Amino acid sequence: MTRPTILGTGSYLPKRILTNRDLEKMVDTSDEWITTRTGIKSRRIATKGEETSRIAAAAGKDALKMAGLTPDEIDLIIVGTMTPEMAMPSCACFVQQELGAVNAFALDVNAACSGFVYGLDTADKYLRCKPDMKALIIGTENLSARVNWKDRDTCVLFGDGAGACVLATSDNNDSGILASRLFSDGRLSDLLMLDSAPSMNPDLNFQTKNNNKTEIGSEQGPYIRMKGKDVFKFAVRAMSGAVSELLATVDMTVADIDLLIPHQANIRILKGLADRLNIPFEKIFINLNKYGNTSAASVPIALDEANREGRLKKGDLLVLCAMGGGFTWGTTIIRW
Numbered sequence: 001m002t003r004p005t006i007l008g009t010g011s012y013l014p015k016r017i018l019t020n021r022d023l024e025k026m027v028d029t030s031d032e033w034i035t036t037r038t039g040i041k042s043r044r045i046a047t048k049g050e051e052t053s054r055i056a057a058a059a060g061k062d063a064l065k066m067a068g069l070t071p072d073e074i075d076l077i078i079v080g081t082m083t084p085e086m087a088m089p090s091c092a093c094f095v096q097q098e099l100g101a102v103n104a105f106a107l108d109v110n111a112a113c114s115g116f117v118y119g120l121d122t123a124d125k126y127l128r129c130k131p132d133m134k135a136l137i138i139g140t141e142n143l144s145a146r147v148n149w150k151d152r153d154t155c156v157l158f159g160d161g162a163g164a165c166v167l168a169t170s171d172n173n174d175s176g177i178l179a180s181r182l183f184s185d186g187r188l189s190d191l192l193m194l195d196s197a198p199s200m201n202p203d204l205n206f207q208t209k210n211n212n213k214t215e216i217g218s219e220q221g222p223y224i225r226m227k228g229k230d231v232f233k234f235a236v237r238a239m240s241g242a243v244s245e246l247l248a249t250v251d252m253t254v255a256d257i258d259l260l261i262p263h264q265a266n267i268r269i270l271k272g273l274a275d276r277l278n279i280p281f282e283k284i285f286i287n288l289n290k291y292g293n294t295s296a297a298s299v300p301i302a303l304d305e306a307n308r309e310g311r312l313k314k315g316d317l318l319v320l321c322a323m324g325g326g327f328t329w330g331t332t333i334i335r336w
């Protein structure tokens with residue numbers, strides 16, 4: 001059986017580094033608190049010329065190079081992001097333009113931190129219908145533009161970056177995506193939010209403040225808002241449940257996993273995940289200490305690092321999993 005397979009990976013990390021020590025001068029926090037509560041030591045901050053689509057295109061270029069493909073060979077570009085520089089055109093169309101991927105169609109996926117896993121699943125389904133297609137899947141974020149730098153609860157957590165992979169159907173019977181599954185639960189939407197420009201025209205007066213409908217929008221500004229403890233507990237439960245359930249569908253168990261690349265949000269979430277799955281911690285790839293939580297970019301950046309560090313050998317069983325606002329979550333099982 002031929003399966004969609006990852007031919008190349010890539011990433012781009014903005015040059016500017018913001019350390020915990022730097023943050024101590026900005027808000028009432030400490031390196032000790034951030035390190036022990038999250039595992040994060042530093043994060044990257046995008047500056048001029050490092051807009052969401054630009055860093056996405058840089059990561060995409062990297063992945064194409066490794067795959068040995070030119071941009072005009074790509075049929076589909078999917079970009080997972082919740083921080084596109086514009087509502088229209090999509091980030092994916094900017095990426096297409098920047099790369100010169102003239103034969104592709106391009107779309108964005110907004111699934112917050114699960115954006116890359118959502119994009120990979122979507123591309124996987126396209127390629128199974130049309131096996132000659134080649135897809136570029138990217139996760140990219142400019143979260144530093146969308147956190148409140150006066151709010152210590154959130155500003156210490158996030159960072160900017162982009163990661164990518166090229167997916168194409170392989171003739172190799174063994175390698176490729178073995179299984180993938182996505183989940184959402186919109187009932188939990190208010191636990192993790194990022195305000196955007198209002199999409200209701202106030203002149204039309206569709207919604208008044210006290211009409212018992214959910215009030216969208218924050219008084220403080222268009223920033224990330226989060227009920228951290230609730231998100232934390234859900235993330236551990238959702239990712240561990242999704243991984244073990246999906247493994248069972250392909251007659252495998254956690255013991256078969258060679259490398260688990262989870263969304264990089266908090267080292268304590270990853271320890272909780274390891275405990276619940278009963279997987280040795282060494283089998284979990286971690287780079288959140290360097291980059292913080294880069295949302296949709298976190299899994300593909302980690303995937304690219306793991307790949308370039310030689311952590312993935314041919315035949316290895318790789319599992320990706322992520323959880324984010326929406327809530328959204330999902331997992332992918334790949335034979336490398």
Ligand code: UT7
Pocket residue numbers: 028029030033034037038113152153154156192226227228229231232235263265266269293295323324325
């Ligand atoms: O990507 C998916 C979305 N996000 C996540 O997965 C994040 C999930 N949540 C978390 O990672 C954790 O809940 C946090 C790291 C956000 C917070 O850790 P926590 O152990 O849940 O801490 P907490 O919110 O209960 O806060 C404990 C204390 C509070 O002080 P009091 O009330 O105990 O006096 C906070 O005000 O720590 C205080 N605090 C801080 N102190 C120093 C909160 N942020 C900071 C800070 N520096 N940056």
